[in-house]
Amino acid sequence: MASFKLIVLLSVLALASAYSQMPGTTMTTVTTTTTTVTADEDSQGLLNSFDRSIIRKTWDQAKRDGDVAPQVLFRFIKAHPEYQQKFSKFAGVPQSELLTNGNFLAQAYTILAGLNVVIQSLSSQELLAAQLNLLGGAHQPRGVTPAMFEEFGVIIEQVLEEELGGSFNAEARQAWKNGIAAMVAGVSKTLKNPEDLADPQTKLSRHQIRDVQRSWESMKSGRNALISAIFIKLFKETPRVQKHFAKFANVPVDSLRGNADYNQQVALVADRLDTIISAMDDKLQLLGNINYMKYTHAKRSIPRSTWEDFARLLGEVLTSKGVSASDMESWKGVTAVFVNGIAPKN
Structure with missing residues (x-):
């Protein structure tokens, strides 16, 4: 795994401090030991020039x-x-x-x-927005959350x-809190929320299950009726599949x-599917149901391709029933997990 690139994580804290700075804004020199500072009258966003200046000053000191x-x-x-594993070059080094x-x-x-580079070049809202989008997009595939x-x-x-002692006063602390809040607000637009993260065992997210x-x-x-429609299509497409059912082969x-x-x-399969779906938010029941399906069908030597065809036809029928495109993406992920669990590759 590539390095977690924490440089970007830290750099965006500084970028966040420019969130409200618009072209033409007049900057005001401040210290962290006085409140006699006038913020920009046209300042917008989460930070004013006072916060931005404090962030610069405290970082220059630290x-x-x-x-x-x-x-x-x-x-x-x-x-x-747990985050140390994100850094491949020292993932296994004792703390x-x-x-x-x-x-x-x-x-x-x-x-x-x-x-240092980012703090010295705080300037435009447009640059900030672009950087936050890039940051979120880069970390989204890694499962990074706003938290x-x-x-x-x-x-x-x-x-x-600890580094600054009394210089890191209440105003400085609040300025950094504001900067962090701006950063989180920006990157959250492209980061995964916790409900979008797949469980390491079931491989499903709460979002998909919901x-x-x-x-x-x-x-x-x-x-x-839904399952019957799938079976009819399946048997017409691949007649040999019907031979797996001796009673009506x-x-x-x-x-x-x-x-x-x-x-x-048909009723048996429909009820089994209902049971599996109803129990998806219970990890133990979900894994147990998938393992049960795998065990009971292994002796029938049903090939993986048949399960894949069933999943595909299920998707077609669901679409014809009006299931939305976004929900169908979740269905595809769920049926892939079912197929991989019941009929693993190899």
Whole structure:
């Protein structure tokens, strides 16, 4: 896995401080020890020039200590050890050895250098918006959530308070909080929310489960007809699949709907699908149902391709029933998990 690129995480805190700066804004010199500062009258957004100036000033003071960057990164990993795995070059290094590890220190000072450049070039709202979109887009595939950015911001506040002592007063702390809030608001537009993150065991997100259960609820009263339609299409497409059902293997496809054994099988499959979908938000039941399906069908030697065809036809029928395109994306993810669990590749 590529480096977590925490440089971008840290740099965006500074970018966030420019969130409200519009072209033509007049900057005001401030110190952190007085409140006799006039903010821009036309300032918009989460920050005014006072906050932006405090962020610049406090960071300029803190960075003089060469230990600040390693401390920020170290505190972040110590507080959230699970995040160390995001850094491939020192993922397996014991925490007690991080501050003397070359790869760790290289990452820490890269953060420092990147942040210096960004803070010295705070200028336009347009640049900020573009950078936040790029940041969120880059971290979205890695499962990064807005909460992780908030957690990182807390660490920065702690380190700055220790480094600056009395200079990091209430005004400075509030300015950094505002900057962090601006950053989180910006990146949240493209980051995954927790409900969009797939469970490592079931491979499904809460978002997918919610979509599938909601759309299924609206049509499950007619589930027998739905499953029958799928079977008919499946048998017509691939006649040999019908041979897996000994009790009606030789019944003409067009006569199946009047066959008692066929209707009994349809009801069994429809009820099983209803059971699986209803229990999807219970991890143990979901995994148990999938394993049960895998075990009971293994002896029938049903190929994976048949399950894939069934999933595809299910999608076609659901679409014809008016299931929305966004919900169908969730259905595709869910049926893929079912197929992989019941009939794994290899």
